[in-house]
Amino acid sequence: xxxxxxxxxxxxxxxxxxxxxxxxxxxxxxxxxxxxxxxxxxxxxxxxxxxxxxxxxxxxxxxxxxxxxxxxxxxxxxxxxxxxxxxxxxxxxxxxxxxxxxxxxxxxxxxxxxxxxxxxxxxxxxxxxxxxxxxxxxxxxxxxxxxxxxxxxxxxxxxxxxxxxxxxxxxxxxxxxxxxxx
Amino acid sequence: xxxxxxxxxxxxxxxxxxxxxxxxxxxxxxxxxxxxxxxxxxxxxxxxxxxxxxxxxxxxxxxxxxxxxxxxxxxxxxxxxxxxxxxxxxxxxxxxxxxxxxxxxxxxxxxxxxxxxxxxxxxxxxxxxxxxxxxxxxxxxxxxxxxxxxxxxxxxxxxxxxxxxxxxxxxxxxxxxxxxxxxxxxxxxxxxxxxxxxxxxxxxxxxxxxxxxxxxxxxxxxxxxxxxxxxxxxxxxxxxxxxxxxxxxxxxxxxxxxxxxxxxxxxxxxxxxxxxxxxxxxxxxxxxxxxxxxxxxxxxxxxxxxxxxxxxxxxxxxxxxxxxxxxxxxxxxxxxxxxxxxxxxxxxxxxxxxxxxxxxxxxxxxxxxxxxxxxxxxxxxxxxxxxxxxxxxxxxxxxxxxxxxxxxxxxxxxxxxxxxxxxxxxxxxxxxxxxxxxxxxxxxxxxxxxxxxxxxxxxxxxxxxxxxxxxxxxxxxxxxxxxxxxxxxxxxxxxxxxxxxxxxxxxxxxxxxxxxxxxxxxxxxxxxxxxxxxxxxxxxxxxxxxxxxxxxxxxxxxxxxxxxxxxxxxxxxxxxxxxxxxxxxxxx
Numbered sequence: 051x052x053x054x055x056x057x058x059x060x061x062x063x064x065x066x067x068x069x070x071x072x073x074x075x076x077x078x079x080x081x082x083x084x085x086x087x088x089x090x091x092x093x094x095x096x097x098x099x100x101x102x103x104x105x106x107x108x109x110x111x112x113x114x115x116x117x118x119x120x121x122x123x124x125x126x127x128x129x130x131x132x133x134x135x136x137x138x139x140x141x142x143x144x145x146x147x148x149x150x151x152x153x154x155x156x157x158x159x160x161x162x163x164x165x166x167x168x169x170x171x172x173x174x175x176x177x178x179x180x181x182x183x184x185x186x187x188x189x190x191x192x193x194x195x196x197x198x199x200x201x202x203x204x205x206x207x208x209x210x211x212x213x214x215x216x217x218x219x220x221x222x223x224x225x226x227x228x229x230x231x232x
Numbered sequence: 233x234x235x236x237x238x239x240x241x242x243x244x245x246x247x248x249x250x251x252x253x254x255x256x257x258x259x260x261x262x263x264x265x266x267x268x269x270x271x272x273x274x275x276x277x278x279x280x281x282x283x284x285x286x287x288x289x290x291x292x293x294x295x296x297x298x299x300x301x302x303x304x305x306x307x308x309x310x311x312x313x314x315x316x317x318x319x320x321x322x323x324x325x326x327x328x329x330x331x332x333x334x335x336x337x338x339x340x341x342x343x344x345x346x347x348x349x350x351x352x353x354x355x356x357x358x359x360x361x362x363x364x365x366x367x368x369x370x371x372x373x374x375x376x377x378x379x380x381x382x383x384x385x386x387x388x389x390x391x392x393x394x395x396x397x398x399x400x401x402x403x404x405x406x407x408x409x410x411x412x413x414x415x416x417x418x419x420x421x422x423x424x425x426x427x428x429x430x431x432x433x434x435x436x437x438x439x440x441x442x443x444x445x446x447x448x449x450x451x452x453x454x455x456x457x458x459x460x461x462x463x464x465x466x467x468x469x470x471x472x473x474x475x476x477x478x479x480x481x482x483x484x485x486x487x488x489x490x491x492x493x494x495x496x497x498x499x500x501x502x503x504x505x506x507x508x509x510x511x512x513x514x515x516x517x518x519x520x521x522x523x524x525x526x527x528x529x530x531x532x533x534x535x536x537x538x539x540x541x542x543x544x545x546x547x548x549x550x551x552x553x554x555x556x557x558x559x560x561x562x563x564x565x566x567x568x569x570x571x572x573x574x575x576x577x578x579x580x581x582x583x584x585x586x587x588x589x590x591x592x593x594x595x596x597x598x599x600x601x602x603x604x605x606x607x608x609x610x611x612x613x614x615x616x617x618x619x620x621x622x623x624x625x626x627x628x629x630x631x632x633x634x635x636x637x638x639x640x641x642x643x644x645x646x647x648x649x650x651x652x653x654x655x656x657x658x659x660x661x662x663x664x665x666x667x668x669x670x671x672x673x674x675x676x677x678x679x680x681x682x683x684x685x686x687x688x689x690x691x692x693x694x695x696x697x698x699x700x701x702x703x704x705x706x707x708x709x710x711x712x713x714x715x716x717x718x719x720x721x722x723x724x725x726x727x728x729x730x731x732x733x734x735x736x737x738x739x740x741x742x743x744x745x746x747x748x749x750x751x752x753x754x755x756x757x758x759x760x761x762x763x764x765x766x767x768x769x770x771x772x773x774x775x776x777x778x779x780x781x782x783x784x785x786x787x788x789x790x791x792x793x794x795x796x797x798x799x800x801x802x803x804x805x806x807x808x809x810x811x812x813x814x815x816x817x818x819x820x
Contacts, residue, residue, distance in 0.1 A: 130541035
């Protein structure tokens with residue numbers, strides 16, 4: 051229980067948190083990312099990951115993908131608040147469990163060590179579309195694309211084998227099939 | 233080829249095409265080109281304030297009392313930061329403002345230049361949208377869009393930051409486009425089936441209540457007319473939020489008073505016990521709901537609002553109708569009238585028991601207070617002020633605190649746009665500059681700021697503005713020498729530790745008035761109160777009225793924090809109350 055000596059109400063029980071992925075189409079103009087991110091921080095919403103880039107140069111549209119957690123009520127609010135921003139064109143939100151949507155993250159992994167260790171690392175990455183971007187006698191830079199938790203797992207696994215540096219993107223999302231979100 | 237215009241000229245072209253009559257502002261280095269251009273535009277009159285916050289609140293008062301957007305003009309840096317409070321206030325209370333700020337020249341942005349600040353960064357969370365104009369070619373389009381954004385949907389403040397070099401640069405002027413909808417947003421998204429469902433709920437209800445808010449005022453005077461028709465047709469009791477006062481006549485028998493923390497006993501109990509709650513243009517603010525878990529537990533809830541993000545934000549509702557209040561109400565009224573016999577008669581039978589219960593609650597007389605013959609009770613002062621001004625079309629602004637709640641409780645509003653108060657942000661110092669703005673818009677009307685002595689000192693400098701423009705505003709100060717609401721909370725919650733809530737060395741308000749070149753009046757006893765109020769009202773010029781009231785009076789009734797609507801603390805007149813005060817500490 052909070053302190054009752056207050057002019058404000060006491061916080062009530064929090065509901066279950068769900069992980070959602072928001073895809074936001076915005077005008078690619080100065081400050082637009084700050085508007086979106088400021089909305090999250092200002093209202094106390096969480097950002098787990100963020101990915102943004104221009105997707106349509108002719109129409110000047112950027113696509114922002116945000117992974118967040120919240121109660122169903124909060125998720126609803128995020129969506130409605132995002133839609134109120136002037137440069138926002140449309141907002142889609144997907145549950146992480148949604149089978150109709152593909153989620154992907156990319157990671158660059160730098161491993162430093164002896165040849166045997168490096169070979170082991172490359173092998174371990176096999177199921178995540180590994181691309182060797184750079185290779186020397188003592189090091190290798192591997193690119194993998196996978197789900198967030200898979201990359202988490204890989205980082206853990208490769209640590210003892212000489213993983214020294216990890217760079218990751220936020221998640222991006224795309225619906226399966228011919229349908230396009232309107 | 234049309235003549236090329238400077239940025240400063242374009243600003244005024246836009247203001248003219250947007251039918252702007254007044255701008256409230258304060259000059260400075262980064263807006264001088266715009267000020268230089270002022271002389272060439274007779275239809276746009278500039279009101280020189282004494283502090284940029286005052287410009288913002290004056291524009292709010294202007295906007296609230298007219299329904300038109302208020303326009304503010306300030307310089308860069310401190311000019312912009314000073315207006316932030318007013319922008320936030322307007323954002324919380326959905327007041328349409330267009331603020332134009334000067335900025336250092338484009339090439340100096342980001343260099344910590346003199347009077348530079350990140351204005352768009354600072355104001356991003358307290359505006360609906362803002363723009364930094366980096367290219368003169370965008371200027372006219374941006375200003376027109378700014379007016380559109382400020383005034384459509386749920387209204388609110390916007391800001392346009394114009395660097396000084398853009399004010400000098402030249403380009404063609406573009407007229408506003410008609411019917412422009414950014415990103416295709418429409419505001420009326422309701423369907424006929426939702427209206428049918430509303431009618432269905434209405435006809436089934438035995439204990440209904442209508443809870444209306446500032447959205448009705450924002451929807452325009454027609455919405456207030458529609459609300460009155462809707463309430464009469466249904467025969468339902470109606471309560472109102474602080475911002476909604478005046479949308480429905482305060483003296484009407486179907487009006488059961490304001491609800492919420494300092495609302496009436498009957499309104500709050502009716503909210504708690506009802507089986508149908510119809511929210512029209514209100515937002516379930518935490519001063520209204522009290523404890524969320526126990527808010528109106530037995531009711532079906534309907535929420536009519538133009539802003540989809542207001543719906544289900546705090547209270548889950550059974551039926552959401554997204555649209556302009558007036559459109560929704562017109563649609564519902566049409567449907568009710570179409571139904572055979574109307575359900576006027578049967579409905580009144582349905583709810584007659586409910587009205588009986590409400591009458592019982594009414595007998596508590598929760599706004600009652602123990603009057604005195606020796607000292608002026610603040611409630612008495614507001615009541616007398618109402619009685620002596622109700623025969624004319626009076627506009628009331630307030631500051632924030634006890635006096636604000638007493639004004640809301642005891643001054644009765646019968647028309648919309650007559651009540652200007654800072655509700656969401658609770659800005660002390662709002663009322664005096666707001667009164668300036670209201671008086672500018674309504675030069676021949678009686679404009680009174682019901683104030684507290686602590687609040688009014690925060691923006692007192694605007695008396696100088698009032699004197700400059702011959703604005704006969706009346707500043708009715710309920711002077712109890714305390715920050716009254718702070719003192720009340722300290723009494724109830726912090727063991728009467730009146731930490732820093734007493735003001736030592738208050739100015740002599742009569743002499744202060746004289747120093748500003750206006751009239752000062754002081755009232756110390758109930759006997760002289762009426763005559764002095766008459767003197768104030770009849771004086772043709774600005775007045776500061778020092779009404780010295782009982783310093784220990786508390787604002788009742790009240791819902792203590794964390795409590796539901798049916799557990800109110802009533803005033804000292806109520807017998808049951810003594811028991812509650814005994815346990816006061818555990819209660820609050």
